[in-house]
Amino acid sequence: MSSNAAYRRDEELRRRFNAFLCDIFHLPSSDYFGAMDLSSLLELKSVLSVINNTLTMRLTLGFVDWVAKTLQMDDAVVTRLRNGVLSTKPSANGYDISFAHVPPLVAEVKCNVPINNGTRYGADQKRRIIADIEGLLNGKTKASTAPPIADSLKFMVFLDVPAVRAANSHLIASNSRIPKEFVIIQPGEVPRDPKVVYGVYVHLGA
Numbered sequence: 703m704s705s706n707a708a709y710r711r712d713e714e715l716r717r718r719f720n721a722f723l724c725d726i727f728h729l730p731s732s733d734y735f736g737a738m739d740l741s742s743l744l745e746l747k748s749v750l751s752v753i754n755n756t757l758t759m760r761l762t763l764g765f766v767d768w769v770a771k772t773l774q775m776d777d778a779v780v781t782r783l784r785n786g787v788l789s790t791k792p793s794a795n796g797y798d799i800s801f802a803h804v805p806p807l808v809a810e811v812k813c814n815v816p817i818n819n820g821t822r823y824g825a826d827q828k829r830r831i832i833a834d835i836e837g838l839l840n841g842k843t844k845a846s847t848a849p850p851i852a853d854s855l856k857f858m859v860f861l862d863v864p865a866v867r868a869a870n871s872h873l874i875a876s877n878s879r880i881p882k883e884f885v886i887i888q889p890g891e892v893p894r895d896p897k898v899v900y901g902v903y904v905h906l907g908a
Contacts (some may be wrong), residue, residue, distance in 0.1 A: 754813065755792040758806050761812045762798055763907030764786050765859045769807065772892060781805055795899060796857075805896075809857040810834040814866070821868035828873060838899045855893050855900070856886070862903035870901065879883060 716735040722732050738746070766787060770780040783801050790798075799809040809816050810833060817824040823831070835858060842849040874880050886901040887893060893900045 714807065730877070749840055757789070757813045757906075758792070758811055759812055760796070760906040761859060761861060762809075765799070765809060765811065765857070765902065765905040765907070767907050768902060768904045769857070773805070775803075797838075805855050806853055807855040807857065808838060808851065809859055810838060811859040813861060814869075815861065815863070816865050816869040819865070822872050823869045828877065831858070831873065831875075832877070832879050835881055835899050841880060853896055855896055856898070857893070858899055858901045860901060860903050862905050867903065892899050 705735075716733070719735040720731075720733060723729055735753055738900060751878075763784065766780065766784050767773065769775070775783070782803070786801060787799065797808045799807065800813040801807050812834070814823065814827050814831070817827065838851075838856040860864070860870065870886065876883070881899070883898040884901060885898055886903075
């Protein structure tokens with residue numbers, strides 16, 4: 703679109719929607735956007751929710767792989783942790799992972815990517831990340847099944863992509879609301895301190 707052309711929201715949405723379907727599913731060029739009625743749009747919205755939950759599940763399983771290797775968990779413990787993830791409903795209250803083992807651990811899993819393909823989070827993304835860090839440090843009233851929060855290793859799990867790493871660096875450097883107890887774990891470091899929240903970058907699991 704020419705820089706001199708007037709912006710049309712409907713045309714931009716149409717272009718992006720049609721391009722996405724053609725690229726992902728190798729479909730012939732067509733106006734799929736124009737063919738969508740209300741029922742189709744509502745069904746698509748439901749499917750997008752499933753996709754988001756699937757991404758969160760796979761990132762959570764990626765964290766299971768990471769923490770199992772980092773803490774040298776035996777196979778039986780890893781199986782319990784993995785089964786706990788797979789048996790938890792997406793809408794469940796509390797933490798994304800709550801595991802009362804030795805050591806106990808809790809984790810929040812964030813599939814956030816910076817808005818507009820950038821390297822900084824939007825205001826709502828920042829607010830949610832900070833709230834989750836505080837919830838890990840101080841406990842959640844709805845997390846009744848969690849192990850004792852004071853004794854648990856605490857993790858904030860992020861997608862391991864450059865844009866997310868850049869957005870986290872900016873957030874930590876520029877926002878005074880980020881607790882000092884939040885630290886990005888370094889390669890080879892073994893988490894041992896339950897008084898801090900460890901930021902972890904992981905790949906999707908299967």
